[in-house]
Amino acid sequence: MNLHRSEKYPDWELTLPNQLNSWQKIAKKTNGYITPGNLVTATGAVLFLSGLRDAKKDKPYRAFAKIGLSRVADLLDGYVADKTKTKSSKGEAFDAITDSVETALILPFLVKNDYLPLRTAASFAIAKTINAATSGYAKKNNLEIHSSGIGKKAEAARWITVAMFAGQRIIENNTKFNAPKALNSSAILTETVAGGLGALASLGYLRDIKSSKIARQNIAAQENPYL
Numbered sequence: 001m002n003l004h005r006s007e008k009y010p011d012w013e014l015t016l017p018n019q020l021n022s023w024q025k026i027a028k029k030t031n032g033y034i035t036p037g038n039l040v041t042a043t044g045a046v047l048f049l050s051g052l053r054d055a056k057k058d059k060p061y062r063a064f065a066k067i068g069l070s071r072v073a074d075l076l077d078g079y080v081a082d083k084t085k086t087k088s089s090k091g092e093a094f095d096a097i098t099d100s101v102e103t104a105l106i107l108p109f110l111v112k113n114d115y116l117p118l119r120t121a122a123s124f125a126i127a128k129t130i131n132a133a134t135s136g137y138a139k140k141n142n143l144e145i146h147s148s149g150i151g152k153k154a155e156a157a158r159w160i161t162v163a164m165f166a167g168q169r170i171i172e173n174n175t176k177f178n179a180p181k182a183l184n185s186s187a188i189l190t191e192t193v194a195g196g197l198g199a200l201a202s203l204g205y206l207r208d209i210k211s212s213k214i215a216r217q218n219i220a221a222q223e224n225p226y227l
Contacts, residue, residue: 010088037081044073
């Protein structure tokens with residue numbers, strides 16, 4: 001699984017000047033702020049905010065479609081950055097911050113309007129908080145950690161869970177039909193899967209921090225054997 005991770009240095013800094021593509025030149029001139037990946041992330045954020053506004057105006061189908069497209073954008077931004085060779089730690093951070101803000105905005109609304117069970121929102125929020133704290137600690141101490149494959153699968157499972165619970169409520173509130181019982185059962189199943197994968201991902205990030213610390217200590221010992 002290609003996770004489209006950024007290296008310590010942005011892609012354009014690892015490319016010879018005469019071999020930079022157009023996007024890399026723009027990224028270099030703008031200090032990494034204007035890149036295709038960041039544009040996709042920003043587009044997804046605009047769709048998300050518009051969808052949330054539609055939801056608050058009681059336009060559930062439009063909201064569902066826009067927020068769904070914003071999740072597609074969240075999946076695509078890393079791929080686009082990788083294909084245009086414009087990956088960077090700034091882009092990775094922008095994606096993570098945007099996702100965290102979106103989660104903080106939508107969970108209270110979903111719970112308040114009975115689109116999502118409180119327990120589901122709480123588990124989602126706890127997982128995001130743990131990962132954000134781990135990432136913040138790593139960055140503060142200059143330790144290298146990145147999103148893992150398991151972490152991305154957990155995130156996908158969380159949003160699928162949200163979509164199924166919300167879809168169930170939209171059907172029941174806006175049609176004469178009851179939502180299929182299988183929809184609720186599937187939502188509970190993906191919620192369970194998300195919880196398990198999220199726990200494994202968090203443990204993996206903690207192991208990465210420990211490994212990074214050990215690697216740093218080994219390098220220091222090699223450079224100064226008298227330490």
